[in-house]
Amino acid sequence: MIQEGTIIENEIREKITQVEQEHNIKLSTTQKIMLCIRGPITTILDVLYGEVNLFMLDQHFEKSDERIADLLKISEGDQIDYREVIVHKNGRPLVYALSYIPTSRITDKIMKDLKEERLTTGKIIDKNYIETTRVIKKIYIEKPTPTQVELFKTQEDMLTREYIMFHDKKVVIWTKESYPLSYFKV
Amino acid sequence: MIQEGTIIENEIREKITQVEQEHNIKLSTTQKIMLCIRGPITTILDVLYGEVNLFMLDQHFEKSDERIADLLKISEGDQIDYREVIVHKNGRPLVYALSYIPTSRITDKIMKDLKEERLTTGKIIDKNYIETTRVIKKIYIEKPTPTQVELFKTQEDMLTREYIMFHDKKVVIWTKESYPLSYFKV
Numbered sequence: 001m002i003q004e005g006t007i008i009e010n011e012i013r014e015k016i017t018q019v020e021q022e023h024n025i026k027l028s029t030t031q032k033i034m035l036c037i038r039g040p041i042t043t044i045l046d047v048l049y050g051e052v053n054l055f056m057l058d059q060h061f062e063k064s065d066e067r068i069a070d071l072l073k074i075s076e077g078d079q080i081d082y083r084e085v086i087v088h089k090n091g092r093p094l095v096y097a098l099s100y101i102p103t104s105r106i107t108d109k110i111m112k113d114l115k116e117e118r119l120t121t122g123k124i125i126d127k128n129y130i131e132t133t134r135v136i137k138k139i140y141i142e143k144p145t146p147t148q149v150e151l152f153k154t155q156e157d158m159l160t161r162e163y164i165m166f167h168d169k170k171v172v173i174w175t176k177e178s179y180p181l182s183y184f185k186v
Numbered sequence: 187m188i189q190e191g192t193i194i195e196n197e198i199r200e201k202i203t204q205v206e207q208e209h210n211i212k213l214s215t216t217q218k219i220m221l222c223i224r225g226p227i228t229t230i231l232d233v234l235y236g237e238v239n240l241f242m243l244d245q246h247f248e249k250s251d252e253r254i255a256d257l258l259k260i261s262e263g264d265q266i267d268y269r270e271v272i273v274h275k276n277g278r279p280l281v282y283a284l285s286y287i288p289t290s291r292i293t294d295k296i297m298k299d300l301k302e303e304r305l306t307t308g309k310i311i312d313k314n315y316i317e318t319t320r321v322i323k324k325i326y327i328e329k330p331t332p333t334q335v336e337l338f339k340t341q342e343d344m345l346t347r348e349y350i351m352f353h354d355k356k357v358v359i360w361t362k363e364s365y366p367l368s369y370f371k372v
Contacts, residue, residue, distance in 0.1 A: 038225035
């Protein structure tokens with residue numbers, strides 16, 4: 001069930017060290033923890049900042065292309081829910097998150113939560129007591145997209161991770177989380 | 187499936203604030219995160235300290251008494267695996283963990299890992315790709331036990347949380363984690 005390219009347990013530490021060395025930076029304790037945890041990042045943000053909220057940037061159904069089909073291990077053309085959100089505290093953006101969800105693998109109840117609720121995918125999974133395994137796939141730093149530049153009002157590099165949740169041994173959510181490198185330094 | 191006394195999502199933050207107020211202390215960011223995450227605490231310790239190790243204090247089978255049977259939702263007298271460990275870095279104790287595991291609910295493979303491997307229960311669950319939900323039950327500060335005084339060489343109060351992992355909608359592991367209040371302040 002481990003997919004090629006998956007970062008396994010001991011490699012998370014090495015991957016974080018590698019990112020630090022490649023970019024000649026020191027990540028903070030909070031940044032490191034936010035990269036390595038398996039649960040929803042919003043739980044941490046809630047605890048650190050008081051309750052945080054979600055702003056939905058985009059949500060729509062689309063047919064998966066080759067890249068997305070490969071990430072989710074579905075057939076090309078299978079329908080996915082595309083979900084792009086910003087977690088914010090009183091309007092101050094904290095974390096950008098993009099998720100792909102294969103619609104055939106989730107229940108109507110989850111789909112309702114995805115559409116209606118102001119909750120991140122991780123929280124929706126937890127709230128519905130869906131049993132999962134969670135695997136961190138990638139940790140890296142990248143240039144911001146134009147959307148991110150506009151949202152975060154900065155050209156700074158983005159600290160990014162990609163992770164996957166499995167249920168019934170199938171991928172149910174692929175997520176990418178990003179935030180400017182200067183965030184969560186304390 | 188939510189049990190009485192369970193701390194649900196939004197209450198984790200309130201519970202942490204309550205502990206701070208009751209004891210007139212400020213918990214650090216790392217402490218707060220360690221209290222609220224659902225994944226294995228060792229993943230965080232690995233990332234913060236480099237690879238950490240386990241020292242097994244005690245492991246044995248016993249018949250559950252009324253209290254343990256209630257925690258695990260099993261019948262009194264059902265067999266459990268009692269597992270008491272210290273997570274340490276080069277001999278310096280970091281976290282004390284006590285787990286109760288209802289043996290009838292886990293596979294032979296997991297039992298083998300519990301007995302032989304130098305891994306925390308959380309890591310064993312992740313390593314074997316067991317799909318779970320995880321619920322934080324309690325967060326509190328308590329006096330150290332004589333064992334903890336000896337291990338940590340301090341009379342300091344212990345920051346403690348109790349949490350549960352569910353698989354197939356049944357409790358598979360109950361865990362209590364503790365460490366001296368002065369730990370993980372940075």
